[in-house]
Amino acid sequence: MEAGEVIASFAPEYHIPPTYDIIMDKPIETRQDVVDTLELLYRMPRPYTLFIYSLKIIPNTGLEQPMKERGVDLEAISANYSVIPPKVANLLLYALAVRRPPLRLFDWALTRVHSSATPQKEYPTLGMALRSVYLGKRVVDHLRLMDFSIIPGWSGYVVWRLGIIGLWRRRFNPRPPRPEPGKHRRVDVGARIPVVEVEAG
Numbered sequence: 001m002e003a004g005e006v007i008a009s010f011a012p013e014y015h016i017p018p019t020y021d022i023i024m025d026k027p028i029e030t031r032q033d034v035v036d037t038l039e040l041l042y043r044m045p046r047p048y049t050l051f052i053y054s055l056k057i058i059p060n061t062g063l064e065q066p067m068k069e070r071g072v073d074l075e076a077i078s079a080n081y082s083v084i085p086p087k088v089a090n091l092l093l094y095a096l097a098v099r100r101p102p103l104r105l106f107d108w109a110l111t112r113v114h115s116s117a118t119p120q121k122e123y124p125t126l127g128m129a130l131r132s133v134y135l136g137k138r139v140v141d142h143l144r145l146m147d148f149s150i151i152p153g154w155s156g157y158v159v160w161r162l163g164i165i166g167l168w169r170r171r172f173n174p175r176p177p178r179p180e181p182g183k184h185r186r187v188d189v190g191a192r193i194p195v196v197e198v199e200a201g
Contacts, residue, residue, distance in 0.1 A: 001044070008045040013176050016147050017047040024090055024116065025054040027072045031115040034089045038113065041096045042106060049138055050097040054084040086127025087120055089113045094130035098137050144173060 007018045022037070041050070057064050084090045092109055095101055101109075114120045142148065146165045148156025159165055169175065 004048070005045040008047060011047050012141070012145070016141050016145050016149075017049050019049050019051055020044070021051045021053065022093060023053045023055050024084055024093065027055075027067075027117045028070060029116055031113065031118070034113055034115060035110055038089060038092050038096070038110065041093070042100060046100065048097075049141065050093060050134075052084055052090070052093050052097070086122045086124050087114070087116075088123075089116075091123060091127055091130055094127075094134045097134050098130075146173070 004018065004020075011017045020041075022041070024034075024037075026033075057067060084093075088109060092106075092113070100106075138150070142150060146159070146168050148159065
């Protein structure tokens with residue numbers, strides 16, 4: 001949380017929002033595990049975005065054997081890990097990546113969250129709409145700062161060679177002066193996180 005606060009304090013003025021990888025649809029997690037993940041992301045310092053994945057198992061790896069021992073039937077890595085089932089928990093991830101919803105609405109949605117292995121209703125139309133908004137926000141963030149790090153190939157190089165990046169940064173999005181030491185915002189996040197002490201032995 002403290003690292004996220006520092007990183008977020010320099011966005012969006014100095015760089016694109018930080019990105020956190022989230023892997024969902026783990027068949028051995030409990031409902032509380034899912035709720036804890038969502039609540040953590042609700043409290044995370046903003047701005048940020050997410051790379052959202054659905055768990056897939058690579059054959060003949062250290063993760064495959066324990067899953068087989070538990071009798072878990074997982075999709076192989078050949079399945080698309082970047083397309084997640086439109087369950088309530090996963091839809092909340094898209095929403096959190098765009099904007100923090102009102103707490104009352106968020107708490108209401110959490111009551112409809114289940115563990116990944118629990119059969120549950122899916123919402124494909126809402127999922128498509130939220131995913132489109134989520135991807136659109138990511139595109140806007142990158143274009144606004146002329147950041148092409150998530151686009152493979154020659155696109156960023158060509159835009160740089162044509163002088164478009166330099167023109168954009170000089171005319172439309174000039175870099176602000178470097179922050180003075182100690183001037184970035186800090187929040188006492190320790191007060192919001194319970195500390196658990198564990199005795200050795």
